[in-house]
Amino acid sequence: MQTLRDIRTFRPDVFKEPRGFIQPTFAQQNVVLEIGAGVGLHALTFARENPEKQIFAIERTAEKFQKFQCSHLSDSSPNLTPIHADAIPWVVHALPPESLQQVFILYPNPEPKNPAQRWFNMPFMQFLVSRMQPNATLTLASNIVEYLDEAERQLIHVWQLPYVRSNVTTERRTHFEIKYMARGEACGNIIVTKPEGYETPFDTYFRNAQ
Ligand SMILES: C[S@@+](CC[C@H](N)C(=O)[O-])C[C@H]1O[C@@H](n2cnc3c(N)ncnc32)[C@H](O)[C@@H]1O
Structure with missing residues (x-):
């Protein structure tokens, strides 16, 4: 059984900015993150049903991300930002402490x-x-x-x-x-x-x- 002492300390400083990284601006407090969004079904539905929330949905695999992006272009929820990146460096560079209201994996x-x-x-x-x-x-x-x-x-x-x-x-x-x-x-x-x-x-x- 592991305890905290068995886990090495995370080193945020070793992660480079993801390629093409853009620092997001946070329009409000209701910021939501989805990690491993796949083709984006949950993110698109969640954004539509929660217009007061700002959702960032990250997918690492190019093929899945392209499908996600296509669906987003036809749906164009303004409160959803699909991101093609590895979630770990993106979170390290993009998010300040205590910025997220909800996370989905x-x-x-x-x-x-x-x-x-x-x-x-x-x-x-x-x-x-x-x-x-x-x-x-x-x-x-x-x-x-x-x-x-x-x-x-x-x-x-x-x-x-x-x-x-x-x-x-x-x-x-x-x-x-x-x-x-x-x-x-x-x-x-x-x-x-x-x-x-x-x-x-x-x-x-x-x-x-x-
Ligand atoms: C099994 S799929 C599930 C996709 C979707 N959540 C669903 O339920 O249909 C897991 C997804 O997580 C993505 N993924 C895994 N590690 C990731 C990471 N570090 N950053 C971003 N996406 C990641 C994979 O590319 C894959 O699309």
């Missing part, structure tokens, strides 16, 4: 051969939490019970963050979720809340501070 790659690359096992997790406002939430969804079990263990023993785990019942948020639900596979959500007063080593760190 929906059906992440299970990384069967590389558990250290699963989001809740990565040192980056602590940096990501430092970008969340107090009481902000992070929603993780997966169809892999062991992935969610492991994420729960990390939340309890490493990150010491409160969460609620539930089954996906009526949601059909992403193409992966639609596929798994159609096959009758059980899918689950973990919703993590950042408590007031939660501290990380990155609480005052902002790479692009003026």
Whole structure:
């Protein structure tokens, strides 16, 4: 069982700006981030249904991002910014501390051969939490019970963050979720809340501070 002492400290300073990086401006407080947005179904729907929120949705794979961008061009929600980048350097360079109200990581790659690359096992997790406002939430969804079990263990023993785990019942948020639900596979959500007063080593760190 890991504890915080077993996780190496994240080094934001080693990450270069993503290619073509543009520092986003934040129109308001309701800033939402989706990591691994795929072809963007959830981001597009969320943006349409929540016009008062500003959503940044990041996808690393070029082919998926192109489909996402095409759908966005025809839909053109002004409160959605699709980003083609690796989420880690983008978050390091773009986001000030306590800037996010909500984070979504929906059906992440299970990384069967590389558990250290699963989001809740990565040192980056602590940096990501430092970008969340107090009481902000992070929603993780997966169809892999062991992935969610492991994420729960990390939340309890490493990150010491409160969460609620539930089954996906009526949601059909992403193409992966639609596929798994159609096959009758059980899918689950973990919703993590950042408590007031939660501290990380990155609480005052902002790479692009003026
Ligand atoms: C299994 S797919 C799920 C896509 C979508 N969320 C869905 O449920 O349909 C996981 C996605 O995360 C993206 N991804 C993985 N690591 C990433 C990273 N570091 N930054 C941005 N995207 C990433 C992959 O390219 C892939 O499209």
